[in-house]
Structures are given as C-alpha cells and as structure tokens.
Amino acid sequence: MNPVAAMIRLTEEKTMKKATAITCVFLDIGGVLLTNGWDHYARKRAATNFKLEWAEMEDRHHLTFDTYEEGKLTLEEYLDRVVFYRKRPFTRAQFRRFMFAQSKPYPRMIELIRKLKAKYGLKIVVVSNEGRELNSHRIRKFKLDGFADSFISSCFVHIRKPDVDIFRLALDIAQAPARQAVYIENTPMFVQVAESLGIRSILHTDYRSTCAKLASFGLQNDEGVINETR
Numbered sequence: 001m002n003p004v005a006a007m008i009r010l011t012e013e014k015t016m017k018k019a020t021a022i023t024c025v026f027l028d029i030g031g032v033l034l035t036n037g038w039d040h041y042a043r044k045r046a047a048t049n050f051k052l053e054w055a056e057m058e059d060r061h062h063l064t065f066d067t068y069e070e071g072k073l074t075l076e077e078y079l080d081r082v083v084f085y086r087k088r089p090f091t092r093a094q095f096r097r098f099m100f101a102q103s104k105p106y107p108r109m110i111e112l113i114r115k116l117k118a119k120y121g122l123k124i125v126v127v128s129n130e131g132r133e134l135n136s137h138r139i140r141k142f143k144l145d146g147f148a149d150s151f152i153s154s155c156f157v158h159i160r161k162p163d164v165d166i167f168r169l170a171l172d173i174a175q176a177p178a179r180q181a182v183y184i185e186n187t188p189m190f191v192q193v194a195e196s197l198g199i200r201s202i203l204h205t206d207y208r209s210t211c212a213k214l215a216s217f218g219l220q221n222d223e224g225v226i227n228e229t230r
Contacts, residue, residue: 021180021218022120022122022180022181022182022200022217022218022219023121023122023123023176023180023181024122024123024124024125024174024176024180024181024182025113025116025117025122025123025124025125025181025182025183025184025219026125026126026127026167026170026174026181026182026183026184026194026199027113027124027125027126027127027183027184027185028126028127028128028184028185028186028187028190028204029126029128029130029135029138029144030128030129030130030186031185031186031187031204032106032109032184032185032186032204033105033106033109033110033113033142033144034103034104034105034106034138034142035102035103035104035105035106037099037102037103037130037131037134037135037138038065038099038102038131038134042099042102043057043058043061045102046095046098046099049098050083050088050090050095050098052083057082057083060081060082060085061082063081064078064081064082065078065131066160068131068155069129069130069131069154069155069160070154070155070158070159070160071131071132071154071155071156071157071158072158073131074132074133075096075131075132075133075134076092078131079092079095079096083095096133099134100134100137100141103134103137103138103141103142105142106207108207109207109210110142110144110147112207112210112211112214112221113147114146114147115221115222116214116219116221117147119222120219122219123149123150123174123176124147124148124149124150125148125149125150125151125152125170125173125174126144126148126150126151126152126153127152127161127166127167127170127183127185128151128152128153128154129153129154129160129161130153130154130155131155132153132155132156135151135153135155135156139151149174150170150173150174152166152169152170152173154166157169161187161190161193162189162190162193164193164196164197167183167193167194167197167199168197171197171199178197178198178199179198179200181199181200182199182200182201182202182214182217182219183199183200183201183202184201184202184204184210185201185202185203185204186203186204186205188203191203200217202214
C-alpha cells in the first residue's frame, strides 16, 4: 500500500473509531446502583413486619403499582389502595419510613460510574421505572445527582420500560446516537429492547463482569477488574 493510501485508510479508521466511541452511559438504578426500591422481597418483609395479609397486599399492589410508577398516582394514593384501605394499628409515616429504608447502595458500582464519567467525560443518564417519592428519596439519599446528568424516570416521563419510547426519549435528551451509548441493566427484556435500537447493552449480574464488558467497549476501570458481587 502506498503512503497516501495508507494515510487515507488510517484517517478513515480513526474517524470510524471516533464515531462509534462510547460517549454516554444509560443505566438502571434498582439492581445496578442500588437494591430494588420496592420489590417482591421488600413487600414480603413489610407484610411480615406490619402483620399484613400477604396475598391480598400483593394482589392490590399489582393492580396499582404500574400506575404509580408512571407518575399517575402519588405515594399516598398508592398506599390508600394497597395498605390503608382499612384501619391499621400503625401510621402512614411508619410504613413510608419502612419502605424507604429498604433501599441500600452498591458502593462499588456507584464509584465505578463516577470514575468512568470523570475519566472519559461521559454523559450519565438514568433510565428507571420508579414512583416519584421513592425515586426522589433514592436520588437524594445516595447522591445520585452528583454524577447523573439526567433522570429519565418513569414517574417523570409517564412511560415505563419495556416501552421502547423511554429509550428513544433518553437518546433525544442525551443528544447521543445509539451507537455511542451503552446501557447497563439487570433485566434481560429491557436489555433486549435497548439493543433493538442499536444501543450496546450490558446485562448486569455483578461488578466484575460489568467492568470487563465496559472495558471491551473501551471504558477501562483504572483499578482493573475486582472480584466483587455488586
């Protein structure tokens, strides 16, 4: 290959590499940065703690929770339908405190995202299904707004995963082409939906494997891969 052709090829390769480099990370909260906010296990603990009839509570929860996560019900209205539709020997404040206390952080994952953002100048966009009050509590409590640029939360945008439009909205708000985004999520179906738009995605199971997958996309953690469950 002559020098001119080699230079042209090198320029084309650099241009292509730049066009496909990751500039934006989309990620879920529950199961990735924090424990789930109000999942089956948390509700089971609540039923035990407050001596509630589990099957009835679950039925009422499933009839109501999607609407709450879409921002069409307040937490008080959700609790009216699921718990306080009859007189209880405990207060709403006690039950809310219990709900909020179920959230715990995955410090390694939070620190990983902070470091990658600082190192690569990434946009960090949270794409999450959560109700407003719980979402706001988790953002404040664990200082997620210290590194996330945008929160595409179902309660704010009135769309829930797996609706593909929530990912289209995230791309629009981030002003990032799908080929330059990577999505970290612990639910297989949501990963598949993101991938259908051309968003490279990671099915998160643990800290170690997610670090390795991010490195394969060019986002190398300076500390290397550490054997950590979350």
